[in-house]
Amino acid sequence: MQEIKFFNGENIPLELHKVRVVQKLHLVPIERRLEALHEGGFNTFKLKTKDVFLDMLTDSGTNAMSDNQMAAMMQADDAYAGSQSFERLQKAVEDVLGKKYYLPVHQGRAAENILSVAYVKNGSLVPMNYHFTTAMAHITTNGGKIAELLYDEAYVINSDHPFKGNMNIEKLEEIIKLHEPKNVPFIRMEASTNLIGGQPFSVKNLRDVRALADKYGIRLVLDASLLGENAYLVMKREEEFKNSTMAEIIKTMTDLADIVYFSARKLSSSRGGGICTNNVEVYKELEAYIPLYEGFLTYGGISSREIEAMTVGLYETLDETMISQSPSFIKYLVDSLDKKGVPVIKPAGVLGAHIDAMQICAHIPQSEYPAGALAAALYLISGIRGMERGSVSNQRDEYGNETYADMELVRLAVPRRVFTLSQIKYVEDRVHWLYQNRHLIGGLRFVYEPPVLRFFMGGLEPVNDWTHQLIAKFKEDFGESL
Numbered sequence: 252m253q254e255i256k257f258f259n260g261e262n263i264p265l266e267l268h269k270v271r272v273v274q275k276l277h278l279v280p281i282e283r284r285l286e287a288l289h290e291g292g293f294n295t296f297k298l299k300t301k302d303v304f305l306d307m308l309t310d311s312g313t314n315a316m317s318d319n320q321m322a323a324m325m326q327a328d329d330a331y332a333g334s335q336s337f338e339r340l341q342k343a344v345e346d347v348l349g350k351k352y353y354l355p356v357h358q359g360r361a362a363e364n365i366l367s368v369a370y371v372k373n374g375s376l377v378p379m380n381y382h383f384t385t386a387m388a389h390i391t392t393n394g395g396k397i398a399e400l401l402y403d404e405a406y407v408i409n410s411d412h413p414f415k416g417n418m419n420i421e422k423l424e425e426i427i428k429l430h431e432p433k434n435v436p437f438i439r440m441e442a443s444t445n446l447i448g449g450q451p452f453s454v455k456n457l458r459d460v461r462a463l464a465d466k467y468g469i470r471l472v473l474d475a476s477l478l479g480e481n482a483y484l485v486m487k488r489e490e491e492f493k494n495s496t497m498a499e500i501i502k503t504m505t506d507l508a509d510i511v512y513f514s515a516r517k518l519s520s521s522r523g524g525g526i527c528t529n530n531v532e533v534y535k536e537l538e539a540y541i542p543l544y545e546g547f548l549t550y551g552g553i554s555s556r557e558i559e560a561m562t563v564g565l566y567e568t569l570d571e572t573m574i575s576q577s578p579s580f581i582k583y584l585v586d587s588l589d590k591k592g593v594p595v596i597k598p599a600g601v602l603g604a605h606i607d608a609m610q611i612c613a614h615i616p617q618s619e620y621p622a623g624a625l626a627a628a629l630y631l632i633s634g635i636r637g638m639e640r641g642s643v644s645n646q647r648d649e650y651g652n653e654t655y656a657d658m659e660l661v662r663l664a665v666p667r668r669v670f671t672l673s674q675i676k677y678v679e680d681r682v683h684w685l686y687q688n689r690h691l692i693g694g695l696r697f698v699y700e701p702p703v704l705r706f707f708m709g710g711l712e713p714v715n716d717w718t719h720q721l722i723a724k725f726k727e728d729f730g731e732s733l
């Protein structure tokens with residue numbers, strides 16, 4: 252494990268890369284930020300980057316690419332069928348993920364669509380450690396239901412449990428028996444469980460899930476979108492693997508799954524995705540859907556240049572120096588916020604820092620979307636764009652009732668090798684200020700609510716004039732500062 256100590260005793264993450272291409276950012280005045288919020292329906296998805304200073308919406312497709320990825324893009328072999336770029340990618344999938352058969356898709360949710368169309372039907376139940384929005388939407392759209400089976404520890408915000416993403420093995424067996432194995436098309440394990448704060452599962456837990464999958468003859472599907480980070484935390488936190496390489500840990504995990512799918516927008520710092528397996532039957536069952544939904548089997552809707560970037564990105568996932576950069580910045584941010592008393596998910600996970608709107612905005616009822624309100628307020632006072640991961644991101648039940656989220660979080664994504672430490676310090680400073688002034692944040696209500704995945708394009712408005720009070724306090728404390 253690489254660790255760089257400072258003579259002065261300070262404990263800060265050191266960048267082990269240099270910046271060679273930069274993009275100018277815009278920190279617009281607070282009055283413009285208020286206008287932008289109104290234009291975007293108080294939904295950070297609908298802000299435009301010209302109004303955003305630090306874009307912490309997601310790491311999806313926003314990780315910095317390496318020089319080698321950019322160079323590889325130049326040798327892309329554009330061919331509708333049989334391209335050499337695809338052959339290189341196939342080899343990378345086999346080398347890194349250990350799967351012989353690879354089906355390309357344009358992004359992660361396309362894999363979820365295909366797996367759901369192929370295997371989920373009315374009456375199906377898919378047990379999982381926790382849902383991801385798009386995975387759940389595809390399963391329910393195809394008539395299935397999901398069961399989320401985390402241990403109680405996963406929902407504890409201030410915890411030191413190393414593997415909050417673990418599947419509850421006892422509950423898993425119970426639910427398989429209750430619904431009968433024939434109604435369980437697959438078990439889904441999500442690496443670095445996104446919606447509970449980027450929390451990993453242990454290899455031991457995955458082995459236990461595998462044993463139940465074998466016992467009941469059910470396929471095990473691994474969502475590997477954040478597999479690199481999960482593997483890195485296994486190396487840091489699971490005794491058995493402390494001397495293993497990233498390559499060994501990743502292979503150990505993918506070997507345990509029948510089907511591995513991923514969003515390359517995350518896994519390999521590119522764009523694209525895939526489904527892979529060593530089971531030729533599975534491959535044949537899914538093959539026909541690729542030309543139907545995605546594109547020919549040797550590009551699957553991904554541009555050849557991105558295929559080349561994906562290939563190099565997959566190999567770079569094995570580089571601990573690269574993969575540890577985002578988690579170490581996240582840890583720095585989480586620990587600093589925690590010291591200032593800001594409620595934040597602990598231990599620090601991957602993808603981003605997750606601040607707890609349920610506590611910060613305890614005065615806002617879930618029916619007025621505390622996490623949505625906090626995300627909007629943070630943008631207003633800082634130009635930082637985070638993402639609501641609470642009840643706005645939940646879908647209504649089959650009768651149209653709200654289903655309030657277990658957690659009301661604002662996720663501040665830290666894409667790989669994108670931000671500098673002074674930018675992270677700015678985030679810490681503004682979140683801290685907002686926490687001190689949290690009583691000024693008010694609720695939101697929907698004015699436009701799409702029926703599916705409403706958080707993407709939904710429009711909201713503040714329930715009263717709280718934005719003006721927040722701006723007044725900002726001016727009082729910061730004067731003319733942006």
Ligand code: F0G
Nearest residue numbers: 309311358359360383385445476514516
């Ligand atoms: N699975 C996980 C665990 C994800 O985090 C995502 C996307 C997907 C599947 C879907 O992949 O976007 O390529 O279609 N997560 C993004 C995020 C959107 O912001 O966390 P996709």
